[in-house]
Amino acid sequence: MKKLILILSALSLFLSAKAQNLFPNKLDNCITEQFCLDCGDEKAGVKANEFKALVDDLNNTIDFGNASGKILFQVLIDSVGNGCVLSHTDNSKSKITKSIIAQFNQFKGWAPAKEKGKTQGRVSINIMAEVKDHHLTCRIDRVDMQAFKNSFDRPKDPEIFNKNYTYKNQHLKDYTITTWNSKNSNLPNNFNDDIAIDNRNTIWLTVDEGLVQFDGKSFIRKEQDITDKGKYFSYNAIAADNKGIKWTVGQGDIYSYDDKKWTLYSKKALGFNGAYHIYNNTNSGELLFCTDEGLHILKDNKWSTINKDNTRELPINRVYFAQRDSKKRLWIGTFAGSAMIDTDGKVTSFNNGSTVLKGQCITSLDEDENGNMYFGLYEYNPKDKKEVNRNEGIAICNHAGEFKQLTTNNSGMPFNHVSKVLYDKNEKVLWIATDRAGLVRYDLKDGWENYHNQNSDMPTSYIVDMAFDKNGVLYLATRQGLVRVQRN
Structure with missing residues (x-):
């Protein structure tokens, strides 16, 4: 049975306001300078009825075949309800994933985050998509911020790209x-x-x-x-x-x-x-x-x-x-x-x-x-x-x-x-x-x-x-x- 591959590897990004692409498969169609990860005292989300209609449409148009499994999508939401998929976890980059990305990018029913009643732009949230028994379900998967922060609290090993120089470190x-x-x-x-x-x-x-x-x-x-x-x-x-x-x-x-x-x-x-x-x-x-x-x-x-x-x-x-x-x-x-x-x-x-x-x-x-x-x-x-x-x-x-x-x-x-x-x-x-x-x-x-x-x-x-x-x-x-x- 074919399965959509979910990779939840250790996050190798940094905890700042810049370019937090969470998942290993990153897309280049979004402007990623300075955005916030699932922030706001009123979290970003979706308009329930419109999102249900989007998922229903995906179920009616996608041939799932024998596919099953879960995929996480990171979606950047602006202040007027537009969305853009930043990254996802499907290494196979299947047609199913491509279809979901296309629909998420066109969807106008995203709900922006708010801070003290003021609408916020450029906030990312995660959507969990699961295919099971030829049927797709989607839900918001909130970031556990403490676990996210703890994942960074470890030494980062060096990546030496210069293979021609020998470092003697005499001093x-x-x-x-x-x-x-x-x-x-x-x-x-x-x-x-x-x-x-x-x-x-x-x-x-x-x-x-x-x-x-x-x-x-x-x-x-x-x-x-x-x-x-x-x-x-x-x-x-x-x-x-x-x-x-x-x-x-x-x-x-x-x-x-x-x-x-x-x-x-x-x-x-x-x-x-x-x-x-x-x-x-x-x-x-x-x-x-x-x-x-x-x-x-x-x-x-x-x-x-x-x-x-x-x-x-x-x-x-x-x-x-x-x-x-x-x-x-x-x-x-x-x-x-x-x-x-x-x-x-x-x-x-x-x-x-x-x-x-x-x-x-x-x-x-x-x-x-x-x-x-x-x-x-x-x-x-x-x-x-x-x-x-x-x-x-x-x-x-x-x-x-x-x-x-x-x-x-x-x-x-x-x-x-x-x-x-x-x-x-x-x-x-x-x-x-x-x-x-x-x-x-x-x-x-x-x-x-x-x-x-x-x-x-x-x-x-x-x-x-x-x-x-x-x-x-x-x-x-x-x-x-x-x-x-x-x-x-």
């Missing part, structure tokens, strides 16, 4: 790697995505549904206390400005904290909805907010904006990264390319040139004492969207303005997707964080080392963010807690 013995997690400390949970270190050398971390400060011994909860958090309240960016004020994003609003009280900057007041990242530029005293509505800059209590309306050369308003270099040039990475604005206001759009930044979104930038700059890259529109090890890696721009790109093909990079780059001025090496291959140490010549949970005390290969404290000690935000890499 690993020079470091002591220390981890604080939910088992050996009072860290609330291990999902650390953002890190900032303020002018008092205090470490700040976003954790799942929370915010903590770390004084070197213990973690203290520091969530905002001036607005209702509701059933789910996440923080997704953090930075400390020159005065030591902390800035973060909570549910699309901006909050600041001066170590005494919280201040809210609402979406309505600011004119933008949340931020992908917040960056402090120490030399200029600017805070840079990277948003879907352009780059918003706060300096001396005054706001300014760079977007397509006033800077036509900007590839798109969806800004992911921004930072100034030592020459005060502003580098911007968007989801449609990168640009640089010099001190005279001249804009260079790298999509129009022939450098290695063409077709790339800058995701990170650091600079050495000689003016050489190091960039993390994201290929936003690859030819093969299913390719994991894309044409990314790092880009290096020397003091003369000449670019080169280092990838798994021409260097010791173990994996091409980079979370962050940091130049260590004390050791004169480049630290590179990845989300599949762990931490990379590059001596800027030909020495590459790769530290992860299978060859060191690093607790995981999944590193999201990193920062230096005032003493030059490296701290990592990982999916297995806070990690310190300290030279002996």
